[in-house]
Amino acid sequence: MINDLINIANKEGILLEVYNVKSKSVNIETLNDKLINYNISDDNSYKIKSIINNKTIVLNYESLENPENIIDTIKHNANVIDNDNKNSLTENDYTMENRKEKNDIDFSVVKKELLRFNDYKDKYPFLLNIDSSISYEEINVSIDNLKHHLNDSYNYIYVYISLSGKKNNIVKTKLVNEYYDNFDIDDLKNKIEKAIKELELEFSATSVFTNKYKVLLDNNVVKSILYNMSNMFDAKSMFMKLSILSDKLNQKIFSDKITILEEPLNPKFIVNRHFDNEGTLMYNKEIVKNGIFKTAFNNLEYAYKTNSKPTGNASGFYNLHIKEGNKSYNELIKELDNGIIITQVEGLHAGINHITGDISLQSEGLLVENGQIKKALNLIILSTNIKELLNNVIEVGNDLKEFGYSISSPSLLVDNITISGSGDK
Amino acid sequence: MDKQYLEKLLDNMLSTGADFAEIFEENTISKSYNYIDSKLDNIRFSQTNGIGLRIAKNTEIYYASINYDDLEDVYNLSNDLKNNINDKVLYKNIKLNDLEKYKADYKISYDDYSDEKIKEYMSKLDKKIRNLDKRVNQVSLTLMQRDDNVTISNYKGIYKKEQRYNTRFYVSANFKDGENVASSSFNWGSNGGLEILEKNIDKELDKLIKFGVDKLYAKPCIGKKMPVILGPGFGAVIFHEACGHAMEANATANNQSVLAGKIGQKVANDKVTIIDDGTISNLWGTTKIDDEGMPTQKNVLIKDGVLVNYLNDEINNRKLNMQLTGSSRREDYHYAPVSRMNNTYLLPRDDKIEDMIKSIDFGLYAFELGGGSVDTESGDFNFGCETAYMIRNGKIAECVKGASLIGNALDILNNVEMVSDNLEYGVGMCGASSGWVYVTIGEPTIKVSSILVGGEEDDK
Numbered sequence: 001m002i003n004d005l006i007n008i009a010n011k012e013g014i015l016l017e018v019y020n021v022k023s024k025s026v027n028i029e030t031l032n033d034k035l036i037n038y039n040i041s042d043d044n045s046y047k048i049k050s051i052i053n054n055k056t057i058v059l060n061y062e063s064l065e066n067p068e069n070i071i072d073t074i075k076h077n078a079n080v081i082d083n084d085n086k087n088s089l090t091e092n093d094y095t096m097e098n099r100k101e102k103n104d105i106d107f108s109v110v111k112k113e114l115l116r117f118n119d120y121k122d123k124y125p126f127l128l129n130i131d132s133s134i135s136y137e138e139i140n141v142s143i144d145n146l147k148h149h150l151n152d153s154y155n156y157i158y159v160y161i162s163l164s165g166k167k168n169n170i171v172k173t174k175l176v177n178e179y180y181d182n183f184d185i186d187d188l189k190n191k192i193e194k195a196i197k198e199l200e201l202e203f204s205a206t207s208v209f210t211n212k213y214k215v216l217l218d219n220n221v222v223k224s225i226l227y228n229m230s231n232m233f234d235a236k237s238m239f240m241k242l243s244i245l246s247d248k249l250n251q252k253i254f255s256d257k258i259t260i261l262e263e264p265l266n267p268k269f270i271v272n273r274h275f276d277n278e279g280t281l282m283y284n285k286e287i288v289k290n291g292i293f294k295t296a297f298n299n300l301e302y303a304y305k306t307n308s309k310p311t312g313n314a315s316g317f318y319n320l321h322i323k324e325g326n327k328s329y330n331e332l333i334k335e336l337d338n339g340i341i342i343t344q345v346e347g348l349h350a351g352i353n354h355i356t357g358d359i360s361l362q363s364e365g366l367l368v369e370n371g372q373i374k375k376a377l378n379l380i381i382l383s384t385n386i387k388e389l390l391n392n393v394i395e396v397g398n399d400l401k402e403f404g405y406s407i408s409s410p411s412l413l414v415d416n417i418t419i420s421g422s423g424d425k
Numbered sequence: 426m427d428k429q430y431l432e433k434l435l436d437n438m439l440s441t442g443a444d445f446a447e448i449f450e451e452n453t454i455s456k457s458y459n460y461i462d463s464k465l466d467n468i469r470f471s472q473t474n475g476i477g478l479r480i481a482k483n484t485e486i487y488y489a490s491i492n493y494d495d496l497e498d499v500y501n502l503s504n505d506l507k508n509n510i511n512d513k514v515l516y517k518n519i520k521l522n523d524l525e526k527y528k529a530d531y532k533i534s535y536d537d538y539s540d541e542k543i544k545e546y547m548s549k550l551d552k553k554i555r556n557l558d559k560r561v562n563q564v565s566l567t568l569m570q571r572d573d574n575v576t577i578s579n580y581k582g583i584y585k586k587e588q589r590y591n592t593r594f595y596v597s598a599n600f601k602d603g604e605n606v607a608s609s610s611f612n613w614g615s616n617g618g619l620e621i622l623e624k625n626i627d628k629e630l631d632k633l634i635k636f637g638v639d640k641l642y643a644k645p646c647i648g649k650k651m652p653v654i655l656g657p658g659f660g661a662v663i664f665h666e667a668c669g670h671a672m673e674a675n676a677t678a679n680n681q682s683v684l685a686g687k688i689g690q691k692v693a694n695d696k697v698t699i700i701d702d703g704t705i706s707n708l709w710g711t712t713k714i715d716d717e718g719m720p721t722q723k724n725v726l727i728k729d730g731v732l733v734n735y736l737n738d739e740i741n742n743r744k745l746n747m748q749l750t751g752s753s754r755r756e757d758y759h760y761a762p763v764s765r766m767n768n769t770y771l772l773p774r775d776d777k778i779e780d781m782i783k784s785i786d787f788g789l790y791a792f793e794l795g796g797g798s799v800d801t802e803s804g805d806f807n808f809g810c811e812t813a814y815m816i817r818n819g820k821i822a823e824c825v826k827g828a829s830l831i832g833n834a835l836d837i838l839n840n841v842e843m844v845s846d847n848l849e850y851g852v853g854m855c856g857a858s859s860g861w862v863y864v865t866i867g868e869p870t871i872k873v874s875s876i877l878v879g880g881e882e883d884d885k
Binding site: 036040041043044063077082128170210212241244347353358362378379381382420422 | 796
């Protein structure tokens, strides 16, 4: 069907390329000792890129059953839009080699393991609910035009567990997010035990008074902020003046300690990607090197518009991360000495302003005195700006953690950051 | 899929003992016009067509979704699904009712306006905004239109089809003065057609410019607990986040809500009456039927401070045993539906806004809020302020940036001190386990006696 569409377009003088994504997934969700949801999905989608009269038209379909309608829509849209989007079809070919072994999961076993988490309630009677979900995704992508063909595939497992507990009529919750190549139940159990202990601490949580503090941001917090601010590195946002880094390429923007890499090909990560949805081959690159902004993410359109090399980021970024430092998490706590560890942030879609870089996030944390964790903190707000945050970095941890195929992060020790709270001085 | 095939498929889904079976078919055409940099940059077009199959046994749900070219693939998927259940057959030989059709409620259909006419509208608006203030350095306009056609058939014989139009327009302007940058935006939308382009937006444009310019020179917000006035319309995100989600059956039925088990109890100040109504003509979150085929309805959730109802869906209601509320919703066929809000609003009262401002020595006036989120189990919520001013000595003072509000649902419900009469609605997207759905949130201006505000250290 893909080739039929390409051939019909060709006869009409339209250059056409199809990016096809086939995905299959299984998701199991349990609540305490009950199965809540068992979901399976089988999806097939087509992104059709066509070039007609020097204009590029992109359409999304889930079926190619009516190629004539698709061609009509392309011709019509080309007559209306103004964008002089200089573009081209891919001239690359790629065939996935050394295909990673497909994960072999017995979901009936996994389901039993999830239901068994309910036993934690016997060990920790304050636990109220254990809501567990595991997803397996298997994705095949391909690109075809008249002359070229590329294909790639990847798979991964994602686990999300929400734990809640109740003491003295106060309810607290804690999340466990893990991302696996191969499902490791023992590792997951360790993470759950750790989260339960942190949850227990939270019952005695208090706030702090509003002030500037030395702050240790957990790797999951750094990940959330970087992910939600990532479009500051996007060439289109910069070109459209929608990024705080517009006109800042090759300038010092962050602390010397900050090197940000995108490594889609690095085999140490769970998923490797080899080309984007325009067929540009991906490569490992430095986005920020020792605080200097080196590379903006682009697609073909903005590579032409900004006279840059295509970076292979038309479909986003893969394995983006701040380069690890040398210090362990415990060493960072010692170096924090007196300050606050931010362990979790909420409300990311509202608390981060992409245009100004302002950050105002509801947080949970731990108070550290003389290098020792003293107590849990809640109802505190991390109030800063992305530039201030990454300029004030003192140390980068060595605890790089993967949070999905797009982003990973180590923890960061940062000086002089405002934490708002309702506590008294 | 014809009726006979649907009946055959339902029979197959029920053949291993399921006590619920439903087929959700969906065909959608979405178009989104983006006008930026004084050009029609692109028209995003997408067409989806897929199917969701759901069976259940007691409260266990098994769901499968597929987009297909071959009906055999769908049948095979139903086999994968039913193999999860092995029990006595409860339902067979399903006979569907005659198809009930519901047409979208629009005055101007998507076919009535040419793309050229839409482009002309955007071009004029772009010029108008740029001429309003020389500090405007970028304008982005987006028109989103979605023609969604869903057909629901189930084991009880329900067989209904609804066409749903959702149209939304976003206006966003960026401002620059030296190193200072700011953005300001507004949007409006409807469960209707392109008649939304005929709305007079002069007042909104004036606000867009005023707020954008004020934000250019905004001072850091002061962070501490203080009284807060929340502007009308989208300010109601506080009720959506702080208690709306906690009244959804997937939270209440599983004891995962701070409001679980509290029906009949006083949970809010007397001035608080909260209603969710999926029937209000042309509101953004309106549908005629929910995604289980139930007619939508007006549901009073909190009346004069007393919790009186939850929002229900069929499977979660097996635990609650209440009346269904027509609230089962999903983003699209990829998701099993759960109880969700449609158009949720706080009933107006008669307090005066001037009196609210005068009553505050030091506090915050949040004219526009951004999105927020809530942990329904603990009730802890947060949301960001798009446009906010400090209140000093009973008067509106400097514009402030980076303000966010955090608190607990039960506290905030009790701390609503004053409620005015200017009910307005805002449109939003609400994300939860059944994906992103269109919701309206509405409120008049209100005063909350104390909220923790995020910001810089205390005022000197």
